[in-house]
Amino acid sequence: MFKNIVFRTSLFIILLIAAIGIYNPILLEEISTTIYTYIIEWFGWTYQLIVFLFLIFCIGLAFSKYGNVKLGKDHEKAQYSYFAWLSMLFAAGMGIGLIFWGVAEPLSHFMNPPDHIPNTSGDAAAFAMRYSFFHWGLQAWAIYIVMSLSLAYFTFRRDMPPLISSTFYPLLGDKIYGYPGHLINVLAIFATVFGVATSLGLGALQINSGLSMLYGIPDSIQFTIIIIGVLTILFLISGVIGLDKGMQIISKFNMLLALLLLLFIVIIGPTTYIFNVFISTLGEYTNRLLEMSLQTFPFQGYDWTQAWTMFYWAWWIAWSPFVGLFIARISRGRTIKEFILGALFVPTLITFIWFSVFGGTALNLELNKGIAIANAATNEASTALFIMFQQFPFSEILSIIAVILLVLFFITSADAATFVLGIMSSNGDMHPRPIKKLVWGLTQSILAAVLLISGGLVALQQMSIAAALPFSLIMVLMCYNLLVALYEEKNNPYL
Secondary structure (H helix, E strand, O other): OOOOHHHHHHHHHHHHHHHHHHHOHHHHHHHHHHHHHHHHHHHHHHHHHHHHHHHHHHHHHHOOOOOOOEOOOOOOOOOOOHHHHHHHHHHHHOHHHHHHHHHHHHHHHHHOOOOOOOOOOHHHHHHHHHHHHHHHOHHHHHHHHHHHHHHHHHHHHOOOOOOHHHHHHHHHHHHHHOHHHHHHHHHHHHHHHHHHHHHHHHHHHHHHHHHHHHHOOOOOHHHHHHHHHHHHHHHHHHHHHOHHHHHHHHHHHHHHHHHHHHHHHHHHOOHHHHHHHHHHHHHHHHHOHHHHHHOOOOOOOHHHHHHOHHHHHHHHHHHHHHHHHHHHHHOOOOEHHHHHHHHHHHHHHHHHHHHHHHHHHHHHHHHOOOOOOHHHHHHOHHHHHHHHHOOOOOHHHHHHHHHHHHHHHHHHHHHHHHHHHHHHOOOOOOOOOHHHHHHHHHHHHHHHHHHHHHHHHHHHHHHHHHHHHHHHHHHHHHHHHHHHHHHHHHHOOOO
């Protein structure tokens, strides 16, 4: 295990950062703030442009002459049913974040929109829903698809190791097995660990808020870290059970539980209002997708774009190595067109419905019922969902279900991340040793705890943005490599 240079190098760097956070949390916060400020000031706009190009790339490729190419051999069938595939895809890709931000994000935009929009106005509410759709919509899944499609193609069709470096074979040739390939894989691990640590930290914060409201447990960093410790034990057990059993069962159950919660709010909440929010926001999103994709508000509200849109693009990019490899693993046997259209539009539609139900209900309480929940929810984002539940019957049961969802999403995300990190640091071995999964599981939980201690949510967000920058360039080159490989295959049937 310790002869593996990728494993040793990436683990050393990550543990060094964690050690700085434990020894001197203020220093780590200062370092993360300096890196974040530099990246946003000089490279913030590139996130916006690159992510839009990824969306164009995906749609163009789905309807190109390469759309019928299979991610596997020509005779292979899809390994999982559509429901199992979409459940696992959704649980790994969005899970915790969607529960956390489903109410908090629309209310935050409503209270604090860009400078040119009056806050708490009708325009602010429409803007809040439109940009919640935008941040969690097509662009986010296009990022995942770029990564997972390349990995699935080179792994299952070209019989190469399931590593990010394998997708660079058209550009680097056999150098992917040397230091250039090692560097790419170290960057992938670095981005993955920080991206996942961000989500785990968010999830633990919200679980703590939910338990605090339900049972009066102190809502503090100390209890959040205890929660991370308990959940770490649970997801390591899930990892030992194995992907096919543990992950698939939990993902399906979580998907059904999330749908149950969604339907319950639709029925007891403002049903007509929710559908109006969904339809009108979907129309605005569709009409203004190009404008939002290239809008950075340089004259008024650039700070808002930095804090939200650029953070989200960096967050999705940081998550893409882990989610991409996981999605590739469960998508063998599907065609490129089937894969892109399924992964791009189905999760996006479910996400839009989720935001319409939870965000729309919260805005209805604020705008039409005179119940002031936005301010309280904005001050502490992790409490937003539970504050909204307090306005409905069976609020305690709803909160318990939400906490269960968070716990299960935490477990599935961390389990999948541990599995993927094990593959990436084992030269592409699809069955990484349990000790290596244990090391990565503990490392990402320790890092989430350290980042929470050193600066809370802000530190988590800043480090994910820093980790994503070098990886965004790698993803651009992956698009080029995939096109070259597909062209070569069409013109050389013996590949």
